[in-house]
Amino acid sequence: MTEPNQTTNGQFGRQDNGEAGGRFIPQSPNEALRPEKVPSPPKRSREARSQLVIFLNFVMSMITLATIGAVALVYYAFHEYQAPGPLETNTTFLVREGAGVKEIASALERRNIISQARIFSSVTSFLGAGEAMRHGEYEVKAGASMEEVMELFRSGKSIQYSITFPEGLTVKQIFKRLAADPVLEGELPVDLPPEGSLRPDTYKFTRGSDRKAIVEQMQASQAKLIDQVWNHRDSDLPIDSKEQLLVLASIVEKETGKPDERPQVASVFLNRLRKNMRLQSDPTIIYGVYGGDGKPADKPITQSDKTKETPYNTYVIKGLPPTPIANPGRAALEAVANPSKTDYLYFVADGTGGHAFAKTLDDHNANVRRWRQIEAEAAKQKADAGSETDAAQDAN
Incomplete structure (x- = not known):
């Protein structure tokens, strides 16, 4: 059987279907092995090529315009962002x-x-x-x-406000100040914290700060301070706990406003505790009668107040009252923890804003007489000044 494109005598050739009228044309071996030419794909028309180019040009133009617009918009935004604003006054x-x-x-x-x-x-x-x-x-x-x-x-450099609580205020008095501050917001705790648990100090805050947050800050600060002072106390104090330290410090705080006197005042009360004597502190009487609201400034302590039986009347009870009578500061706490070494058992006002201290009752009574004389002279001067004012008004 004869293979296609191969002569009977072994010669390779090709069939010419063209002009040769189907004649068989002999080929060399190299020509026979050469692959036949694949027909080219049909070409697009010139009209089709023109539409594609136009579309691509349109797309590129839109992208270019959009890019230019975006750049211009960003430039404008940042320019305005950095330009001076319209605000005329601070x-x-x-x-x-x-x-x-x-x-x-x-x-x-x-x-x-x-x-x-x-x-x-x-x-x-x-x-x-x-x-x-x-x-x-x-x-x-x-x-x-x-x-x-x-x-x-x-x-974060916001405007800072502050509120100051002097030493010796009660919890109720501190809460009144917090409630009245117009910059703070939020409600105060419904239940009052224990007396003495708020640290007197100046607290800074921003507008809109929460009142409860200030209270919590005061409590945490006072607790930390008490721990520090208690850990550095004298070893021979006649008090057994931080709570007793706080109670006595509140009494010292209310008895004197002079920092250099606090260690002496503390020594008086500690010496009395050692001797099992009553403390006889007027501020404890006031707290027993008026509580955390405090005594009205124009109302003196009466003899009946001194004999009134309350848990805080140290003219009646022995030892310390059941709770602090105010919120003491650092100086009062440290005065109790490290008092002056004295034999004082008494003190009374001396007319200069301070106190006269005494070791014996006789010396104390003499100091009391001097103080009463000073009070009498002051009252006389006040009465004389009032009389002169009334006379001047009558003359007019």
Whole structure:
């Protein structure tokens, strides 16, 4: 059987279906092994090629225009972000705790601090500064740019307020001050903390701070202070606990306002405790009668007050009262923990704002007589001054 394209005598050839009329044309072996040419795909028409080019050109033009527009928009946004703002005079602005960038931006625009809230929120978010802005009240300078406003809020340099509690206030008196402060917010605890548990001091805070948070801060600070003072106390004190230290310190706090006297006053009460004597402290009588509200300034202590039986009347009871009578400060606590080494058992006012101390009852009685003489002279001078004022008014 003869193979295709091969002659009977072994010669390779090809069939010519063209002009040769189907003649068989002999081929060399190399020609026979060469692959036949694959037909080319049909070519697109010129019209089709033109539409594709037009479409691609359109797409490229749109991309270019969009890029140029985006760049121009970004440039404009950052230019406005850094440009001076419309604010004409310094003002304050409160960043509410938990407020988002959009809320802050809208409030700034309403206050005419910035001109375009959308640019502020967009650029601030793009810069990743939105989450870094801290709550608080800030002073914004006149003409501040949006960038400067953002940096101010990020700095956390908010306006600081303060509230001061002098030593010797009761818990009720401290709560009244907290309630009256217009910058603080939130309700006070329903249950009053124990007397003596709040540290007198000056506390700083930002507008909108919570009143309960201030109370908690005062409690934690007082507890820490008491621990520190107790750990450095004299070893021979006639008191057995931090609670007793706090009670006696509150009495010392109310007895004198002179820092250099506190260790001496403390020594008097500690010496009395050692001798099992009554403390006989007037401030304890007042607390027993009036409680945490305090005695009215124009109402003196009466003899009946001194004999009234209350758990706090140290003219009646022996030892310490059941709780502190005020909130003592560091000086009073340290005075009790490290008192002066004296033999004093008595003290009385000396007319100079301080006290006269005595070891014996006779010396104390002499000091009392001097004090009463000073009081009598002061009362006479006051009465004489009043008479002169009345006479001058009658003459007019």
